[in-house]
Amino acid sequence: CALPIYGRIFSTFTKKHGLAGDNVTSLTKDKNGNLWIATTEGITIFDGKTFSSLTTKKGLPSNNISLIYADKNGNIWLGTDSGVSKIVFENKTHQDNKSFDNYSVVKGIYDSLITSITEDANGNIWFGTNKGVLKYDGMSLKKFTTKDGLSGNQIHSVIKDEHSNDIWVGTNGGLNQISENGIKRFKVSEVNNGAPVKTLFVDEEGNLWLGTFNGLYRFRDPAFSTFVAKDGLTNPAVFPIFRDRKNNLWIG
Numbered sequence: 001c002a003l004p005i006y007g008r009i010f011s012t013f014t015k016k017h018g019l020a021g022d023n024v025t026s027l028t029k030d031k032n033g034n035l036w037i038a039t040t041e042g043i044t045i046f047d048g049k050t051f052s053s054l055t056t057k058k059g060l061p062s063n064n065i066s067l068i069y070a071d072k073n074g075n076i077w078l079g080t081d082s083g084v085s086k087i088v089f090e091n092k093t094h095q096d097n098k099s100f101d102n103y104s105v106v107k108g109i110y111d112s113l114i115t116s117i118t119e120d121a122n123g124n125i126w127f128g129t130n131k132g133v134l135k136y137d138g139m140s141l142k143k144f145t146t147k148d149g150l151s152g153n154q155i156h157s158v159i160k161d162e163h164s165n166d167i168w169v170g171t172n173g174g175l176n177q178i179s180e181n182g183i184k185r186f187k188v189s190e191v192n193n194g195a196p197v198k199t200l201f202v203d204e205e206g207n208l209w210l211g212t213f214n215g216l217y218r219f220r221d222p223a224f225s226t227f228v229a230k231d232g233l234t235n236p237a238v239f240p241i242f243r244d245r246k247n248n249l250w251i252g
Contacts, residue, residue, distance in 0.1 A: 011041065013046075018050070019053070030096065031074040033044065038067060041064070043078060060078070064080055071123075079115070079117055083114070084114055115130065115156060118158050118159050125239075132154070133150065156172070156199065157170035157198065157199050161202050161208070162202060167177065171195065197210050198237075199238065204247075207220050213238045215238065238251055
């Protein structure tokens with residue numbers, strides 16, 4: 001159905017229209033403009049006219065897709081509750097024929113829930129999981145856990161800092177920075193010290209924004225600024241953070 005709001009029309013799509021499932025968990029667009037829709041029952045590709053779906057019957061390790069990520073080379077990475085899948089396009093021109101390169105027990109991501117994916121300037125793919133952070137260079141995996149200095153192994157968010165190529169990690173135990181110098185932990189505030197950091201966002205000015213259960217934080221080295229209810233937040237629990245083309249920051 002279509003819902004009018006502020007002069008625009010919203011179209012609603014469900015399983016009866018061709019989605020793999022009605023519980024949508026993540027969205028991304030590939031280099032050809034196709035929309036990839038992750039659901040808890042598989043993944044659906046929408047080319048603007050038709051839907052096509054991929055499930056375990058076609059090679060996915062799990063139908064429960066938690067997120068999708070498109071890297072700079074056009075590869076599509078899928079995070080599932082059974083590891084990671086990389087979409088392999090056998091037809092480079094039309095991308096009609098697809099197969100999967102499943103990263104599971106053999107390649108070290110077995111039994112890990114994938115919570116976040118990002119890519120650094122060198123093309124390394126970083127995965128946030130429920131058991132630490134993984135860095136994949138195309139050949140091998142390097143794992144980072146509390147044994148290496150992380151403040152927690154339950155990873156909520158992993159992002160690249162465009163200004164430094166460092167990796168910021170939000171965990172159940174706070175904020176971490178992975179750089180060439182190793183892992184550094186940050187004390188966000190006296191109130192939020194050690195509390196979960198649910199989401200991370202780096203803006204064009206290089207500010208790091210953190211979403212937590214206790215409010216919104218902005219990090220501009222070396223200081224943190226706090227934004228809570230008295231500053232206008234409707235709820236102290238902050239999850240998605242997004243900046244639009246007019247430089248407005250949107251907080252969920």
